[in-house]
Amino acid sequence: xxxLEIREIEKSYIKTPVLKNISFSIPEKSITGxxxxxxxxxxxxxxxxxxxxxxxxxxxxINQKVLKNFNERKRxxxxxxEELKLYPEYYVVEFLRFFNRANGxxxxxxxxxxxxxxxxxxxxxxxxxxxxQRLKLYTALSTKKPFIILDEPFDGFDPLQMKGIIExxxxxNELGFSFILSIHQxxxxxxxxxxxxxxxxxxxxxMGNLAELKERYNCEQDDLETIFLRALEK
Amino acid sequence: MKGLxxxxxxxxxxxxxxxxxxxxxxxxxxxxxxxSAVDLYSKASIAAINNPLYAAGFExxxxxxxxxxxxxxxxxxxxxxxxxxRLIGDEKTNNTIYLLSQLPFSLKEIFVxxxxxxxxxxxTSLAAFLPTYAIWSYLGGHIPWKExxxxxxxxxxxxxxxxxxxxxxxxxxxxxxxxxxxxLSLIILSWFLxxxxxxxxxxxxxxxxxxxxxKQLKEFEEGIFSFQAIMYFFLLSxxxxxxxxxxxxxxxxxxxxxxxxxxxxxxxxxxxNANFQYKKDISxxxxxxxxxxQIEFLKKLPAIKIKVFLEPTDSRFRDYANDFLKKLKMVKxxxxxxxxxxxxxxxxxxxxxxxxxxxxxxxxSNSSHEIFMVLQNLSGIKIEKTxxxxxxxxxxxxxxxRWSLIIIVIYFFVFPVIILLYQIKKxxxxxxxx
Numbered sequence: 001x002x003x004l005e006i007r008e009i010e011k012s013y014i015k016t017p018v019l020k021n022i023s024f025s026i027p028e029k030s031i032t033g034x035x036x037x038x039x040x041x042x043x044x045x046x047x048x049x050x051x052x053x054x055x056x057x058x059x060x061x062i063n064q065k066v067l068k069n070f071n072e073r074k075r076x077x078x079x080x081x082e083e084l085k086l087y088p089e090y091y092v093v094e095f096l097r098f099f100n101r102a103n104g105x106x107x108x109x110x111x112x113x114x115x116x117x118x119x120x121x122x123x124x125x126x127x128x129x130x131x132x133q134r135l136k137l138y139t140a141l142s143t144k145k146p147f148i149i150l151d152e153p154f155d156g157f158d159p160l161q162m163k164g165i166i167e168x169x170x171x172x173n174e175l176g177f178s179f180i181l182s183i184h185q186x187x188x189x190x191x192x193x194x195x196x197x198x199x200x201x202x203x204x205x206x207m208g209n210l211a212e213l214k215e216r217y218n219c220e221q222d223d224l225e226t227i228f229l230r231a232l233e234k
Numbered sequence: 235m236k237g238l239x240x241x242x243x244x245x246x247x248x249x250x251x252x253x254x255x256x257x258x259x260x261x262x263x264x265x266x267x268x269x270s271a272v273d274l275y276s277k278a279s280i281a282a283i284n285n286p287l288y289a290a291g292f293e294x295x296x297x298x299x300x301x302x303x304x305x306x307x308x309x310x311x312x313x314x315x316x317x318x319x320r321l322i323g324d325e326k327t328n329n330t331i332y333l334l335s336q337l338p339f340s341l342k343e344i345f346v347x348x349x350x351x352x353x354x355x356x357x358t359s360l361a362a363f364l365p366t367y368a369i370w371s372y373l374g375g376h377i378p379w380k381e382x383x384x385x386x387x388x389x390x391x392x393x394x395x396x397x398x399x400x401x402x403x404x405x406x407x408x409x410x411x412x413x414x415x416x417x418l419s420l421i422i423l424s425w426f427l428x429x430x431x432x433x434x435x436x437x438x439x440x441x442x443x444x445x446x447x448x449k450q451l452k453e454f455e456e457g458i459f460s461f462q463a464i465m466y467f468f469l470l471s472x473x474x475x476x477x478x479x480x481x482x483x484x485x486x487x488x489x490x491x492x493x494x495x496x497x498x499x500x501x502x503x504x505x506x507n508a509n510f511q512y513k514k515d516i517s518x519x520x521x522x523x524x525x526x527x528q529i530e531f532l533k534k535l536p537a538i539k540i541k542v543f544l545e546p547t548d549s550r551f552r553d554y555a556n557d558f559l560k561k562l563k564m565v566k567x568x569x570x571x572x573x574x575x576x577x578x579x580x581x582x583x584x585x586x587x588x589x590x591x592x593x594x595x596x597x598x599s600n601s602s603h604e605i606f607m608v609l610q611n612l613s614g615i616k617i618e619k620t621x622x623x624x625x626x627x628x629x630x631x632x633x634x635x636r637w638s639l640i641i642i643v644i645y646f647f648v649f650p651v652i653i654l655l656y657q658i659k660k661x662x663x664x665x666x667x668x
Contacts, residue, residue, distance in 0.1 A: 052332060054487050070484040074336055085328035089249055094661040096668035098242055102337040106668055120667055121660070139333055 003028060004076075004147055004178065009048055009058030011041075018044045019055065020202045026147070026195075031169065031179040033193035035186060035228065041202040042182040043082060046149050049180070050079035062147070080140035082151035082182070085132075088125035092116065092135060095124060099139060107142040113168050114138055129156035137165065141172060148172070149180045154188055166192045186224045198228050206231045236343055243351035246324075247317060254653055256313050260362055261645040263305030268366050269641065271301040272373070272633060279630035289628035293519055294370065295381040300455045302366055306359065306389055307451070310396050315417040316410075318355070318400035321348045322482065323410040341483045349397070349475065356393035360386055365644045373637060376629040378518045381457045388454025391467035395447055396421065398474035405481040424448050440546075445508070457517030458564070465507045473500045513564045519626035524561050528606065531617040535609065537568040539589040543582040546573060550584070554600035561602075588612060 004026040011019040018041050026032050034042050047053045049060055051070030059066050060073060067073045087095055096116070100106040111117060114134045119127060127135065133156040140148055153169070154162050169192060173179060183189040189196065190210075197207040206213065210222060217230040247253060275297045282288040325331040334344055363386075367377055399420050403413035424446040431443035443449060447470075450463040473496070480492045515523035523529065540559075544551040562569055574582065586605070587596040590612045597608050610616055 050332075052484050069487075070335070071340070078336060079332060081329050081332050083329050084333060085330070086333070087246075087328070087330060091661050093667045097661070098238065099337070100668055101238055102339065104338065111668060117667075121663070
C-alpha cells in the first residue's frame, strides 16, 4: 500500500508567503479533504504536491522515497486542477480516443458510471458545466496511479449528480486508491471524506478524522462547520 | 505513442478556425502578388523578346517568385505567430498542459511534438506555392529549380525562426495576447534595424543590422547559397527553442541559471558563425559573382584595403556596394573597408582608394571594369581570360494564354474548400467508439 507524506512545505510568490510550513501524511486508502476558505493556498498546495511548482522548502515523500520533481511524482499522482478547460474544439469521443490511446487503456466501467457515452458526439465547448466536470473526472480517475488529487471535484453538479459521483469515488477508494480533495462546501466534504485538513492563510489549522476533531473542539454534533469555526476561532 | 501526440498537435493547428483565416489571407496574397508579378514580367518582356541584351535582365526568380514569396514574408511575420503561439499558449491558458504532461509522455516529447506540428504548418504554407510553379510552367515560363529550392529553404528557415519566437513568447507570457505582442515586437524589431541601417543613424545599428533575419533572408532571395545565413537561422532558432523549453519544463528548478548557461554556450557559436564564410552564387545568370577569370585573379591577390570618400548614404556608394563590394566579399574575406571623415572626406569626395601590399591607387569610378584595371596595376597580376561563362540569355516571357480563372479557382475555391471540409469533419461513429 502506498503512503504519502508532505514535510515542511513552504512557498512564496515574490515576498508573499502562500504556504507556511505545511506537514501532513495521507493515511492509507483515505479520502482526505483539504478544507479552507478561498485564497487559503489549497490549489497551490496541490500544484506543489503534483510537482507542477517547486516549493521554496520542503519535501514530498511517497513510500519513504523523496520525490524531487514532476517526473518522479507523475508515476504516483493523478491531478485534476480546478481551472482545467478541456480542448473546446474536440468532440468528446475524439478527445477520449486520444486520451485512452495515450493512457494505454479504456476504463469502460468509469465511462458507464459517468454516463459519458450519451455526450460522445457533442463538442466539448457545447457541454454544460456538469458534463464538462464529468469528463474532467474521467481523466483523473481513469488511472492506475495510487494517489488522486481532485481540486473542487463537485463544482457544477446538482445534489443528485453529486451523489453518483461520490459513489464512484468511494468505489475507487475501496479498490485501493487514496484521494486528496479540495471541497468548498463543508457539508459535501462530510459526505465523502474520512480525514480532514483545515488550511487557513497558508497554514494548517487542524487535521484529523471526524471523531478526533469532535473531541479536540468539544463538539457533540457531527457538524464539520461548527468544528472548523471553533478551530479558526482558536 | 509520439505519433499520436504529433497527430494531436497537428490537428490542434489545422482544426483551429484562425487557420482558415490565415490561409485565406495567404491565398489572397499569393494570387495578388503572383498575378501582378506575371503581368508586369509579361508586359516588360515585349521589348526584350527580340533584344538579347535587354532579355538578359529577365530572370523568373527575382522577376516573379521573389515578389510572390514577399506575401509569405508578411503573412509569416504578422499572422503566423497568432496561430503558432496557441500550440503552447492554449495548453497553458486552459491548464490542459497539466493533463497532457500526466499522460505517459515526457515534457520533451510534448515539446518536440508541438515543434513537429509547427514544422508541418510551415511546410504546408510553402506547399501553398506549388500551383504557382505549375502555372508558370504552363504559361511557358522557365523554372530555375536550384534557385527555387534555395528560396524555399530561406523561407523555411524564416518560418523556423518565427516558430521559435512564438514558442518563446508563449512560455514567457501568461496570455496569448501578451505573447503575441512580444513575438510581433521581436519580429518587427528586425525591420526597424534594417530601416535604421538605410538611414545610417548610428554605426552600432549598422553593425547589428548585418545580422537581422531580413538581411539574412535576402541572401536566399538573391540566389546566394550562404552557409553563414543557414547557420544563423538555425542557431538563432535552436537558441530560442532551448530557452523556451527551459521555461516549459516543470522539472527545471533554477531556470535563470539554465538560461545563463545556454546563453554562454551559444555566444561562441554565434561568433564562430560570424567569422566563417562560405557563399556560392547559384543564380543561373551569375549576377552575384564575378566571372571565373576575375574570381581567379582576385584569389591571387593579397589583402585589400579600401578607403571610401563618400557618405554611406550616397547612392554612388550603394551602387558600389551592390555591384562590386558584395561580389568581392564573396571571393575575398580579407577586405577592409574604411570611410573617410572630416576635411579629408570633403577634399576628396567621390574617390575610392585601394591599397595592396603597401601600394596605393585610386579612382573616382565605381564600375567593376575600372576597378579591376586599378587592381591589376596595383598587384602587377593580369586577369587571364579563360573558361569564362556564357552570356546569360535571360527568359523574357510574353503571356498570351488566359490564366486568371485557373489561379482563382485553385486559391479561392479548391484550397479553401479542402481546408473547410477538414475542419468541419466529424469523428467517425462506431461500436467501441472511445
